[in-house]
Amino acid sequence: MSAVAPLNDPMRVLAHSIRETAARPLAEARALPAAAYVSEAWFEQERLHLLQGAWQSVAHVSQIPSPGDYVNLELQGERISVIRGEDGVVHVLSRVCAHRGMDVMPPESGHAEAGNCKHLQCPYHHWVYGLDGRLKGAPLMKTHAAVTAGELALNAFRSEVWQGFVFVTFNEAAPPVAEALAGLAPHLERFRMHELELVLDLSWDCPFNWKVLVENFMEPYHHLGVHHAVFQPVMPAQGCWTEPPLGDGVVCHLPLADELQRKVKAGEPQLLSFPVLPGMQPADFLEWTVFLGAPHFLLFTAPDRVYWYRIEALSAGRMRLHTTLMVDRRATSVPGFEATLAQEEDMLRRFHLEDMEVCSAVQAGLRSQAYQPGPLAELEAPIWQFQRWIARRLEAAGF
Numbered sequence: 001m002s003a004v005a006p007l008n009d010p011m012r013v014l015a016h017s018i019r020e021t022a023a024r025p026l027a028e029a030r031a032l033p034a035a036a037y038v039s040e041a042w043f044e045q046e047r048l049h050l051l052q053g054a055w056q057s058v059a060h061v062s063q064i065p066s067p068g069d070y071v072n073l074e075l076q077g078e079r080i081s082v083i084r085g086e087d088g089v090v091h092v093l094s095r096v097c098a099h100r101g102m103d104v105m106p107p108e109s110g111h112a113e114a115g116n117c118k119h120l121q122c123p124y125h126h127w128v129y130g131l132d133g134r135l136k137g138a139p140l141m142k143t144h145a146a147v148t149a150g151e152l153a154l155n156a157f158r159s160e161v162w163q164g165f166v167f168v169t170f171n172e173a174a175p176p177v178a179e180a181l182a183g184l185a186p187h188l189e190r191f192r193m194h195e196l197e198l199v200l201d202l203s204w205d206c207p208f209n210w211k212v213l214v215e216n217f218m219e220p221y222h223h224l225g226v227h228h229a230v231f232q233p234v235m236p237a238q239g240c241w242t243e244p245p246l247g248d249g250v251v252c253h254l255p256l257a258d259e260l261q262r263k264v265k266a267g268e269p270q271l272l273s274f275p276v277l278p279g280m281q282p283a284d285f286l287e288w289t290v291f292l293g294a295p296h297f298l299l300f301t302a303p304d305r306v307y308w309y310r311i312e313a314l315s316a317g318r319m320r321l322h323t324t325l326m327v328d329r330r331a332t333s334v335p336g337f338e339a340t341l342a343q344e345e346d347m348l349r350r351f352h353l354e355d356m357e358v359c360s361a362v363q364a365g366l367r368s369q370a371y372q373p374g375p376l377a378e379l380e381a382p383i384w385q386f387q388r389w390i391a392r393r394l395e396a397a398g399f
């Protein structure tokens with residue numbers, strides 16, 4: 001972690017303004033200042049104090065079931081590979097070659113974002129690494145002392161598997177994920193997410209700040225507007241409510257419309273496309289739910305599916321997003337699964353494109369000199385809770 005900015009630094013002034021905003025009661029809550037979303041200098045502070053010091057979700061275990069299976073991604077400039085080793089252990093490896101720094105699986109050469117490999121071979125001079133990151137061979141350098149010492153390896157970042165997701169942190173002192181996100185556990189455990197199968201993975205280049213997406217994902221107020229056709233009739237904004245703060249977790253309930261709830265109670269479950277997840281209780285059929293594990297672990301759950309949004313925050317105004325769908329393992333062998341999945345993909349694209357449009361236009365608004373942080377509705381309590389998480393992190397970092 002770098003030193004904290006001096007008192008008169010614009011970053012410190014901005015941090016103060018963010019903390020002041022977050023300290024307001026919900027009834028007086030406001031959006032954050034524009035610079036929190038558009039300033040590259042602020043993004044650098046976030047990289048240090050909000051993102052790389054926390055836990056970021058990078059893969060679901062079902063994406064890498066076998067040795068050699070990998071998912072590649074980039075987190076704030078760090079190119080990493082989430083890869084299952086020969087012994088079944090998941091490693092989160094830096095892709096920076098221990099020779100002269102080449103990416104060992106470069107997208108510039110068309111390397112796939114996900115796949116299976118026997119080992120990792122750097123394309124530059126063909127150094128070869130095992131699935132645990134250890135150097136196995138360096139052509140024509142067999143007598144070099146640094147190579148024969150057998151200590152060269154790709155850097156391994158600290159990682160943990162929790163609720164079926166692989167998380168990484170760049171902070172050796174971070175508490176375990178289970179501790180950081182303990183508030184979410186009682187709400188998530190019955191979904192048994194480690195047993196789910198990821199069956200859809202769509203990737204999007206997003207011209208907006210990562211917090212714009214988190215805020216959009218978490219607040220149901222916009223069902224009234226941009227999702228007035230898709231979500232408002234089935235999960236009306238006015239019925240939605242947010243749990244009291246749960247540490248680093250935020251949970252917002254989206255109850256089904258009254259008419260749909262009546263049908264559920266009469267024994268006709270609603271909005272189901274896949275086999276019901278085994279741990280579901282009767283009350284689970286009456287709502288969908290959105291979850292945030294700060295900074296950006298995002299889930300949208302229903303009794304028969306879980307959507308997981310994976311964020312790669314790249315700069316102040318740019319992020320990459322994967323919108324995924326997970327279902328019970330049995331679902332894939334149900335006759336007609338492919339057709340159902342195609343319909344659900346259409347649905348996911350439809351509501352996500354609605355969100356993409358507003359998030360992109362919000363980022364343009366944040367860049368405008370006309371922008372003023374506006375008041376938040378009670379239905380935007382998840383944003384207010386997220387602000388308070390940011391403020392706590394800033395305070396802990398000495399801002």
Ligand code: FES
Nearest residue numbers: 097099100122125
């Ligand atoms: S930089 Fe990787 S082998 Fe040379």
Ligand SMILES: [Fe+2]
Nearest residue numbers: 216217227355
């Ligand atoms: Fe939305």
